[in-house]
Amino acid sequence: MDFAPVLQPVFNALWYLIPLAFLAGVIKSSWFKGKLGEFLVNASARLFLDKNRYHLIKNVTLPTEDGTTQIDHIIVSRYGVFVVETKNMKGWIFGNANPEFKQ
Structure with missing residues (x-):
């Protein structure tokens, strides 16, 4: 049985849901959340810090x-060197290589 005549009007009416579902999946991904968090910190530093007193260095390996x-x-500023590690997630964040996990 040929379902094309039945499915074609449904697809024509709902075609936009496919890219919308893809976009929702990307936005909910941890990769996107991390990139968004880094972008917000970078934009905030550029907008709110005086460029004559503070120098921003990004993505240092x-x-x-x-x-x-x-x-x-x-x-980097005359007030000190500030190292910012951006995390955009829920839960505990520990500051050493071997954390002791307690719940």
């Missing part, structure tokens, strides 16, 4: 004993 590590933002 440093060698470590285990390979490399990446730092999202480094802000």
Whole structure:
């Protein structure tokens, strides 16, 4: 049986749901949330910090004993050096390599 005559009007009426579903999947992904968080920190630093006093360095890769590590933002000023690691997630964030997990 040929379903094309039945499915064609349905597809013509609802075709926009396919890219909308794809876009919703991308927006809910952890990759997009991370990129959005880094963008917001970067934009805030550029907009709100005085360019004559603060210098922004982005995406710095440093060698470590285990390979490399990446730092999202480094802000250098006469007041100090500020290292900003951006996380856009829920839950606990620990500041050392071997955290002790307690619930």
